Amino acid sequence: MANYSTNEFKGGLKIMLDGEPCNILENEYVKPGKGQAFNRVRIRKLISGKVLEKTFRSGETVEGADVLDTELAYLYTDGEFYHFMNNETFEQIAADEKAVGDNVKWLKENDVCTITLWNGSPITVTPPNFVELEITETDPGLKGDTAGTGGKPATLSTGAVVRVPLFVQTGEVIKVDTRSGEYVSRAQK
Amino acid sequence: MTHTWQPTASLSNIRARADLLHSVRQFFAARNVLEVETPLLSNGTVTDIHLAAFSTRFEHASDGKTKTLYLQTSPEYAMKRLLCAQVGACYQIGKAFRHEAEGRWHNPEFTMLEWYRPGFNHHQLMDEMDELLQLVLATGSAERKSYQQVFLDQLQLDPLTATTASLQQVLTAHDIDVHGDMALDKDTLLQLLFSYLIEPAIGQQVPCFIYGFPASQAALAKLSQHDERVADRFEVYFKGVELANGFNELSDSDEQRRRFNNDVAQRKQLDLPEVEHDERFLQALESGLPQCAGVALGIDRLLMLKVNASHIEQVISFPLSRA
Structure with a gap:
């Protein structure tokens, strides 16, 4: 995965932080006339859902996260996994309980959900609005x-x-x- | 579809800039302060470790050698050379360039107002700046506080005696989390506390002058006669923005040379690009700089405050992304 410098930080960029994929929400450049430059960044951790603020030294680089949003239709649960299908390729993917979380209560067969994949595995399942x-x-x-x-x-x-x-x-x-x-x-x- | 040929500033903001520049010129004309121009492209540049200049190559030098030239980060050295040549009170409105990221308050090319007042100390210059701000922003008279006092008031912490460990503790207590393991030095810790916790709390109704910065953050300011731990340097903050930086100007050429050499040594240590200090500036100081105070003010930020803009793009016709 590519590395990104703070100059490339913008809303929607996915980076790795403390071993967890994160989504950048906001990035503000802070530079006093006589002082070091920093980037004040609001981040959502994609697995825990926690939003936090982190300060980076300007120019610092961090590892990008291989995170991809995909639209898949919900099929069924076998009690342990929740199965989804790509309506175009008919490829199926199974998400575990952790990825589905509380959203299990909105899953209806054939509804198209947004599945966030990290390194190819589902980490979150977002039902339609x-x-x-x-x-x-x-x-x-x-x-x-x-x-x-x-x-x-x-x-x-x-x-x-x-x-x-x-x-x-x-x-x-x-x-x-x-x-x-x-x-x-x-x-x- | 966005048309990137178009300016990002509205026509009314483009006109507001013209009005602002006109009022500034009138302000100084009424006070007999001379408008001057100095080069944007220069042989020497700043040594300050936190400033980075754009550089370019000059292929047509009379000695046939390729030369590195720099776009100026502020007209300070050149204007002080004019002061050493007895030009008297002077100001300049011009472009300055910093090789830095873009941001809500930052464009790498920006407009700076810089002026010098022989015979003034930094408090007299703050008085004059206060009048200028009242005129162009239609605001009340500014507040004035020392750097030490504002830390005591906001954080119950004395910035001059606090240890690095105690500053780090305050940072942690306020959930300011800096990525990476590298330890932060005292000035950087103070700067973070100032940017995150003090700036948003001061100068909300009227501008706020902060003076007496730690001597380690003095740059080109004289050290205070009353307390050598602090420098006669001030900054102006209004509505969370750093608007200007001023000094009671250092005129001791030996001390200036020591600070340059110190910067150059620090640059080497930090693996920053080597730069050539401005020898003509030091020669001018040796010949004698009149006692004076000077200040630099960001015109784009001033205009942002005047027209209530939330991003610098709204007041610059073509910011870097469209330049």
Whole structure:
């Protein structure tokens, strides 16, 4: 993998830091008129998801990380691995529980997810921003409530629990924003 | 599609630059300060380990040899030679070049205002600079604090007596994490604490002058008569930006030569390119520099503050990426 100098640092560049692939979020050049030059860099560690700030001496070089985002459709889980497929090449890849993490609750068959590969292995699985899932269980709400005040918990087919308005019932399909975990609307038929 | 032939600065900012330069020239004309010009291309260059000059080759020298020439990083040496030649109070608005990265506040080619006042000390020069800033930025009168006091106020730490270990501790306590194992020297630690923790906290409403920098960061300033641990050097900060750097100018040519030699030795140690110091500048100092104070101010940054720009590209017609 190539090395990158601080001059090449910009949002989206993937580098290795403490043995972990990282994504550069922001890079600010700091140079007093009479003093040493530094780069103040905001970084997201791609495995832990942790965001941190690190200061580099200007001109320093670091190793690049072989990280690639790929769009793959979710197929199924065998209980241990989650299997995804490239819809164009039909190539399949298996991600472990660690890579899927909490996002397991948004995985629906045939939905296209973003899989981040490091040295060819999946390290994170990001579901689409919006998914449509069926409600498997929720208390029957009061008819006529359309204001959505308060709402009630609903369990979805994947096991996710979201707050929904009182008028939404078991068996209905709803649209959820996976980034916030919030109900958006009833699904379009 | 972006049209890279177009300027990155808006037409209104291009006009604001013209207005700003006009007010600066009026300010100095009213005070009988002479506008001068000195070379951008020079035989000698700075020895400062933290400054890097662009260099180029001159193939047409009268002795037939190829010569290395440098683009000036500031007009300081040449203007001081004029002062030694008794030009009197003078200023210059011109381009300066630094072989450094681009950034929000940095373009390798930039516009500098530099002026010298024979008979002034650095406090009198701060007074004059304060008037200039009030005029062009329509701001209130600046605050003034010593380097030592601002560290005591913000970090409860005396920068003149603190040990390297205690500075490193403060850095760590504030989650300032420097990559790599190489130990940081005291000046670098102070500089990081200043940039990360002090700069954002001072000069938010009105500009803030910080004076009395440690003697180890003196460059071309005289040492203080009251406390030889500090130099008669000041900086101006406004809204988180370093705007200007001024000195009560060192006029002792032996001391200047010692500092140059020290820089050259440090450059060797750090594996930095060898540079030729400016011998004509030292000769001028030997003939006698009038007691004076001088300051350099970044015009592009001043304009950024004036028009509320967030990136230097917004005030430069063609920054390096489009030059």
